[in-house]
Amino acid sequence: MELREFAERILFSSSLDEKLDCPSELTDDRPGPALETPVSPGRPRELRFKTSRSGKNQAPSLQELEDADKRGRLLHFFANHELLATELMALVLLRFPEAPADFRQGVLRTLKQEQQHTAWYLNRMKQCGVTFGELPVSGYFWRAVAPMRSPLDYLAGLSLTFEQANLDFTRYFAKGFSDVGDIETSRLLERIYRDEIGHVAYGLKWFRKWKDPARSDWEAFCQALRFPMSAQRAKGPVFNLEGRIEAGLDRQFIDELNVYAQSKGRTPGVFLFNPFAEGRIALGKAFTPNAYQQQLQNDLENLPQFLCRQDDIVLVTRRPSVSFLSGLKLQGWIVPEFVELKPGPVVPEALLLRKLGGLRPWAWSPDSLEVLSPLISNVSEGSSRPANYFNGAVAMLYSKKWAAEFLTRFLDECGHGRFAQEKLPPLCTNDEGGVAASSVSETQLLIRRIRETGHRSIVIKEAIGLAGHNAIRFLEPELSDRQARWIASAIDKGGELIVEPWLQRVLDFSVQLEMDAEGLKLVGYTGLFNDWKGQFRGNSAEPGWRNRVSVGLQRFFPDSPGIALKVHQLYSKIRLLLEPELEKAGYRGPIGIDAFVYRTAKGQNRLKPIVEINPRYTMGRLTLELMRNVAPGRTGTFRLVNRRQIQNAGFKDFPTWARAEQNRCPAQLRGEPVPKLTEGFVCLTDPGQAKVCLAVLNVATTSLFS
Numbered sequence: 001m002e003l004r005e006f007a008e009r010i011l012f013s014s015s016l017d018e019k020l021d022c023p024s025e026l027t028d029d030r031p032g033p034a035l036e037t038p039v040s041p042g043r044p045r046e047l048r049f050k051t052s053r054s055g056k057n058q059a060p061s062l063q064e065l066e067d068a069d070k071r072g073r074l075l076h077f078f079a080n081h082e083l084l085a086t087e088l089m090a091l092v093l094l095r096f097p098e099a100p101a102d103f104r105q106g107v108l109r110t111l112k113q114e115q116q117h118t119a120w121y122l123n124r125m126k127q128c129g130v131t132f133g134e135l136p137v138s139g140y141f142w143r144a145v146a147p148m149r150s151p152l153d154y155l156a157g158l159s160l161t162f163e164q165a166n167l168d169f170t171r172y173f174a175k176g177f178s179d180v181g182d183i184e185t186s187r188l189l190e191r192i193y194r195d196e197i198g199h200v201a202y203g204l205k206w207f208r209k210w211k212d213p214a215r216s217d218w219e220a221f222c223q224a225l226r227f228p229m230s231a232q233r234a235k236g237p238v239f240n241l242e243g244r245i246e247a248g249l250d251r252q253f254i255d256e257l258n259v260y261a262q263s264k265g266r267t268p269g270v271f272l273f274n275p276f277a278e279g280r281i282a283l284g285k286a287f288t289p290n291a292y293q294q295q296l297q298n299d300l301e302n303l304p305q306f307l308c309r310q311d312d313i314v315l316v317t318r319r320p321s322v323s324f325l326s327g328l329k330l331q332g333w334i335v336p337e338f339v340e341l342k343p344g345p346v347v348p349e350a351l352l353l354r355k356l357g358g359l360r361p362w363a364w365s366p367d368s369l370e371v372l373s374p375l376i377s378n379v380s381e382g383s384s385r386p387a388n389y390f391n392g393a394v395a396m397l398y399s400k401k402w403a404a405e406f407l408t409r410f411l412d413e414c415g416h417g418r419f420a421q422e423k424l425p426p427l428c429t430n431d432e433g434g435v436a437a438s439s440v441s442e443t444q445l446l447i448r449r450i451r452e453t454g455h456r457s458i459v460i461k462e463a464i465g466l467a468g469h470n471a472i473r474f475l476e477p478e479l480s481d482r483q484a485r486w487i488a489s490a491i492d493k494g495g496e497l498i499v500e501p502w503l504q505r506v507l508d509f510s511v512q513l514e515m516d517a518e519g520l521k522l523v524g525y526t527g528l529f530n531d532w533k534g535q536f537r538g539n540s541a542e543p544g545w546r547n548r549v550s551v552g553l554q555r556f557f558p559d560s561p562g563i564a565l566k567v568h569q570l571y572s573k574i575r576l577l578l579e580p581e582l583e584k585a586g587y588r589g590p591i592g593i594d595a596f597v598y599r600t601a602k603g604q605n606r607l608k609p610i611v612e613i614n615p616r617y618t619m620g621r622l623t624l625e626l627m628r629n630v631a632p633g634r635t636g637t638f639r640l641v642n643r644r645q646i647q648n649a650g651f652k653d654f655p656t657w658a659r660a661e662q663n664r665c666p667a668q669l670r671g672e673p674v675p676k677l678t679e680g681f682v683c684l685t686d687p688g689q690a691k692v693c694l695a696v697l698n699v700a701t702t703s704l705f706s
Contacts, residue, residue, distance in 0.1 A: 001025070003026050003027065003031065004032045006022070007090040007094050008090075008094065010087060010111075011042065011087055011090040014043060014044050015044070016044055016047070019083065019115075020086075020115050020118055020119055028105075031093075032094075032097055034094070040142060046132075046133030047137055049138065049139030050137060050138060050139070060073050062179075065179075066180050068129060071182060073130055075121050075124055075125040075185070076135050079118055080138065081141065081162075083118045085158065088142065088158055089108075089111040092148075096150070099151050103151065106202050110202060120191075120192070141162060144228075144229050151210065152207065153224060155203045155206055156225055157229060159204070160200065160203050160207060160221055162233065163203065164234045164235070165234050165235055166193075167196055167247070168235055169236040169237075170189045170190070170196060171240050172236055172238050197243055198247075200244075200248075200249070201247045204249065205248075211224075216252060217252075218252055227350065227354070232260060232337075234257060235257060235260075256322055259326055261337040262337045263312075264311065266311045267355045267356055267357035268311045268312045268313045268356060268357055269309070269360050270356055271304035271314045271315065271360045271362075272361040272371060273297065273300060273303055273304050273314075273316075273362050274361055274367050274371075275362055276297065276367070277361075277363035277365030277616060279465070281365050281366065281398055295692045295693075299692055300640075301314075301318075302338070303622060303684065303685065304360070304362065304617075305333075305335070307360070307617065307621075307625050308336040309334070310334055310336075311337070313336060313351075314336050315339055315345075315347065316338050317340065319340055320685075320686040320689065323688075324686040324687075324688065324689075328682075331667050332629055332669055332674070332677065341371070347374055352374060355378055355380055356378045358379060359375060360589070362616055363615070364390040364587075364616070365390060366390065368390070372389075386587060388585065388587070393585035393587075394586070397615040398464050399496075400434065400464070400612060401436040401496055402613070403434075403613040404435065404436065404500070405436075406578070407433045407610040410573075411428070411430055411433070412430075422569075422573070425557065425607050426605065426606045427609065428609075431501075432500070432501055432503065433500060434461070434498040435500070436463065436499075437496065437497045438497075447479070450499065450500070451477070455501035457474070457501065458474060458499065459471055459472070459499075459501075460472050461500075462496075465495075503598035504598050504600075505596045506556055506596075506598060507552060507553065507556060507597040508527070508528040508530060508596045509527055509595055509596070510593060510620035511574075511592070511595065512591075512620050512621045513590070514589070515582045515588055516588055517588070520582060520591070522547070524541070524547070525547075525548065525549045525550070526545065526620040527540040527550050529705045536619065537639065538638050539619050539623040539637075540637045540703035540704075540705060541626075541627045541630075542635050543635065545624060545627060550564075553567065570609060571593075571609070574609065578591075582615075589615065590618070591614065592613075592614040593610055593613055594614070595607065595610060596608055626638060626684075629677055630677045631670065631671055632676075634677070634679070634701065635699070635702055637697065637700070639697075639698070640695055641657075641693070641695075643691075646694075658683050658696075661681045661696070662680075662683070665679070667679075679699050679700055680699055682696065684697055
């Protein structure tokens with residue numbers, strides 16, 4: 001029989017027996033003209049592809065393989081995949097009759113093995129009580145690979161993607177079947193696994209022959225795949241290094257694939273790190289980060305990866321190194337898809353073609369809106385879109401004036417409003433909150449009033465500005481000339497100032513919330529650590545962080561039993577007042593509230609429940625997301641470490657310091673079914689790329705700041 005006739009029979013026959021039959025002798029003397037790709041292969045009625053989501057059929061998991069019927073159902077999936085591979089290889093023979101004879105003979109040899117694999121699955125499936133065709137079958141492989149324009153497309157799409165993924169799936173499920181005592185199926189999968197190594201090796205040999213020699217295997221592979229196909233499809237649930245090495249893939253390819261991520265169906269969220277949003281809101285385009293600030297943003301730009309779920313996207317100017325991402329993956333962290341921005345920054349054209357599940361910048365502000373606005377129309381209708389991504393109402397939420405006025409309203413409700421009869425923790429008074437001033441004379445008046453209440457130290461903040469850079473503190477009875485100039489300059493820029501007493505803090509913490517379509521929800525609590533200037537040092541999350549402020553809170557209120565619960569209940573009341581404000585602004589997204597306990601001049605401890613309200617992600621929220629990978633009962637400490645700190649510790653650069661810390665406190669993972677961090681040091685940003693700052697996590701029984 002001629003090879004063409006054989007391939008046509010496999011591709012177009014509606015008989016399964018004919019599809020799986022192979023003559024003993026085949027010739028390739030008359031390959032004929034190139035065939036146009038049909039919409040679908042011929043199949044018996046019961047094996048025709050399901051349409052859209054009709055007949056959706058979920059593959060059984062490892063945990064279900066104790067049941068013989070579930071084992072048969074899983075084999076049904078495998079059999080359909082092998083039959084699809086057989087049909088696609090027949091299509092290759094018909095689409096590319098001018099391909100080299102050696103290539104065509106290699107396709108034929110692989111096709112015969114795929115026929116045999118299908119028959120093996122059918123036989124084993126039948127023994128499990130399942131008949132081929134009784135379940136819906138997917139045509140995804142066909143839709144993804146059949147539009148191939150060249151043999152190189154076939155090699156990239158089938159040999160190096162779906163067959164490479166089978167190096168993982170066959171090994172993974174062989175162990176699963178063995179664990180439930182189905183040794184026969186386990187051995188069958190191991191036999192197929194050996195064949196798949198050969199299939200990948202064959203595809204790799206021809207791929208290297210035809211690819212652009214100026215490109216690495218990995219670069220050429222990614223270039224050959226057309227969306228929605230991606231390298232993500234080339235791996236399964238547990239990455240099999242050994243099989244890939246045996247198939248001949250080089251280590252660069254293997255390492256790149258190991259950390260590669262792209263959605264395989266779920267619409268991804270898009271994350272962006274823009275930490276200087278307040279500067280843009282306050283000054284508009286007149287604000288430009290200085291060289292240090294820009295480098296700080298570059299050093300930390302991958303941090304949103306720890307806010308992501310599987311398949312999400314992080315926009316970066318430079319992708320973290322493969323070695324860094326590989327290390328994170330070994331420690332159990334999700335590695336999302338990283339998409340590099342074009343200069344501008346501008347999102348790449350390829351992202352404009354994709355459906356998205358949502359847009360999640362660090363902060364909604366003019367700078368994030370500029371970058372992300374081309375993607376707004378791509379967000380799925382079913383997603384929880386905010387009414388306003390960013391406008392004047394959302395900008396108002398960033399103002400410390402608004403936060404100070406909100407605190408005043410809340411204290412009024414506690415004093416003689418709806419919460420007056422509640423048992424509350426000792427709270428600050430109204431004259432210990434901030435008051436807005438819009439002129440130099442108003443500022444001076446507020447300073448005098450605060451002095452009259454007995455407070456010696458005063459802080460003046462810009463209503464909107466960068467944390468740690470927008471305030472002055474003074475003890476003197478009168479303002480110095482330099483301080484007066486600072487105030488006048490801030491007023492001249494059109495801003496407002498917040499004037500308030502500088503209180504003696506004894507415990508800082510933050511409350512992390514999330515506003516979505518269902519309302520304002522509590523995410524959890526973190527310890528908050530600032531230096532004496534008020535600049536950020538780090539956060540910690542203790543056991544019970546989801547619904548309890550620091551256990552250290554009680555020591556400051558020895559006469560108030562259950563103070564932690566009272567504070568937790570207090571923030572439930574704050575949420576009741578805050579939610580309608582956020583709804584009115586049309587805001588959706590994260591909210592962080594900074595708070596502290598302070599000591600009065602009389603030695604009493606009180607709570608200032610609202611210092612700032614941040615309508616954005618914060619390092620506190622990031623810390624809580626990191627805790628999802630930390631074992632119960634452990635404390636996580638998040639820190640930003642700068643160059644001066646590592647030099648003071650005796651190290652010349654970030655990589656050297658990071659290696660020393662990793663050797664001193666190696667990360668330890670324990671637990672089932674998903675291991676969690678029980679102790680150790682983790683670099684959250686890439687030490688090899690860091691210039692001014694490194695983000696790190698320490699897991700232990702107590703906080704590093706204790």
